[in-house]
Amino acid sequence: MPLSKADKRFLPSPVGAKWYNLDTSMSDDVADKKNVKFASRLCMRFSLDGGYHVFDEATAYSSDLRATMKQLWPGTIGVLELGILSAKGLLPMKSRDGRGTTDAYCVAKYANKWVRTRTVDSFDPKFNEQYTWEVYDPCMVITLVVFDNCHLHPNGGTDTRIGKVRIRLSTLETDRIYTHSYPLIALQPTGVKKMGEIQLAVRFTCSSFFNLLQTYTQPLLPKMHYIHPLSPYQIDSLRHQSTRLLSIRLSRAEPLLRQEVVEYLLDVGSQMWSLRRGKANVSRLMGFSQGILAVWVRFDQIRQWKNPKLTILVFILYVFVIFYPQIIIPSVLLIPIFGTGIMNFRNRPRNPPxxxxxxxxxxxxxxxxxxxxxxxxxxxxxxxILTARYDRLRSIGGRLVMLIGDLATQLERIQSLLSWRDQRATSMFLMFCLVAAVVIFMIPPKHLLLFSGVFVMRRLRFRIDIPALPQNFFRRLPARADSLL
Structure with missing residues (x-):
């Protein structure tokens, strides 16, 4: 069946079913097919689904999330202008006539448009080329890579990576020209190395500020991804196929882009195991938790009466909030959130990361x-070498398994409060719930919260250093880890 005759499906509703004749002839000769008698017919739906977006980049820094069919594309909200000005301090990538040399060129991609500069034989090349893209979503990323053209050498092989730059449009102010030098960092089997710098001029022009703000409220992916979502296996398979087809098509374009360039720009292999990348992600999680940890440390200092004046002031504010509960939500929105945001405005980033x-x-x-x-x-x-890597992976996996097991144990202890696995513990918990329900019903909520605040903020001489009673009780609850082999 020729794909040109397939129905185009834009919406989640299925296309109409049709009857198709089954051909028993395996020959491509038209005369032989005419002599074949009718065999049978098959009723089926045959369509091209244009409502999906086929990923060719990593989802974390994708440059386009539009549907395949142009009829489903949203309207443009602005124009992105990129000026590739120059590079400086590039390292020699190969030897020619007894001296080091570099034939640098740049490739940039945003959405489905690829551009490539000319090749310049210099350690400080001047490109001075400008390109424009239509912008449909301000939260997308434009990616630029720099390569050394090894095919100008008689015995050249694949082009060598020099560096990569990513710029997220949402980090740019509208109608402002950013002229900034970005470091070109390359990962090599011997380590990380700075290969030089590249100077870019970037401007994001917005046609309608209202449409720009409205884009933030729209779904990222087309409707089909939410109504009939694709499985992770299908997404990975489609990404692999699209990368392969892009490499074939761009290798025939003018100027051509070779496979190693396309794969590097699309971050092929980013889903593979990397201990370095795993440590980086853990560091990102720790960086996020540092803010929460800092708040808890500050509150613990207040509880410990490190600064008695501040502790008394916080307790007075707490009492005031108890007797006027209608100001809790406005106070949280105004003081911690709005106030912190206004204070951070002075330290906002001036240049794209x-x-x-x-x-x-x-x-x-x-x-x-x-x-x-x-x-x-x-x-x-x-x-x-493989034995050492496998042993190290087993060690890392063992620690991860222990961490997941500890988390599962804590969750199962919560579940065991009502499961009667430990009858005495469940009886004690139910009696506590009964007494607490009666006390909460008899005592006004304001007085109960006031007593709780006094208990938490009590002076140090009224405290004990051993763990609290609820903590001791919770640690003794059973978990299903006892049944593991």
């Missing part, structure tokens, strides 16, 4: 970590 070596854990990674990260899949290593 760039590749961070420290955040990527590239400065502390070991040589064997880079060697493992750049290894092929399946691995090209043998013997003791």
């Amino acid at each position: 760039h590749m961070d070596i420290k955040l990527s854990q590239a400065d502390t990674a070991q040589p064997n970590d880079f060697e493992e990260e750049f290894d092929t899949f399946p691995s090209s290593k043998h013997g003791q």
Whole structure:
């Protein structure tokens, strides 16, 4: 069945079913097919689903999330202008006539438009080329990579990576020209290295500020992804196929883009195992939790009466909130959230972010970590190297399994409060709930909250250093870990 005859499906509703003749002839000769008698017919739906977006990039920094069919594309909200001005301080990538040289060129991608600059033989190349894109969503990312053209050399192989730059449009102010130099960082099997800098001029022009704000309230993906979602396996398979087709098509374009360039720009292999990337993600989680931890440390200092005046002031505010509960939500929205946001405005970022070596854990990674990260899949290593990697992976996996097990144990202890696995503990908990219900019913909520605040903020001489009673009770509750082999 020719795909040109397939129905186009834009909406979640299915297309109409049709009858198709079954052909028993395996020959491509038209005369042979005419002599074949009728075999049978098959009723089925045959359509091209244009309501999905086929991912070709990593979802964390995608440049386009529109549907395949142009009829479902949203309206443009602005224009992105990119000026690739120059690069400086590039390292020699190869040797020619006994001297080091670099033939640098840049490739940029936003949405489905790819651009490439000319090749310049210099350590400080001047490109001075400008490109424009139509913007449909301000939260997308434009990616630019710099390569060394090795095919100008008689014995050249694949083009060598020099560096990559990502810019998220939402970090740009509208109608402002950003002229900034971005470091070009390259990960190599021997370690991380700064390959030079590239100077870019970027401007995001908004046609309608109201439409720009309205975009933030719209779904990221097309409607079909929410009504009939694709499985993770289907998304990965489609991404692999789209990358392969893009590599074939762009290798025939003018100017051509080779497979290694396309795969590097699309971050092919970013889902593979990397100890360095895992440490970086853990560091990101710890960075987020530091704010919560700082709040708890500050509150604990108040509880410990480190500053008696501040403790008394906080307690007075707490009492005031108890007797006027209608100001709780406005106070939270106004003081901690709105106030913090206004105070952080002075320290807002002035320039778009760039590749961070420290955040990527590239400065502390070991040589064997880079060697493992750049290894092929399946691995090209043998013997003791694979044994050492497997043992290290088992050690990391063991700690992760223990962490997940501890979390499951705590959750099962909560569940065991009412499961009667420990009859005495469940009886004690039910009696506590009964007494607490009677006390809460008899005592006004204001007085109960006031007593709770006094108990939490009590002076140090009225406290004990051993764990509290609820904590001791909770730690003795049973969990299903006893039944594990």
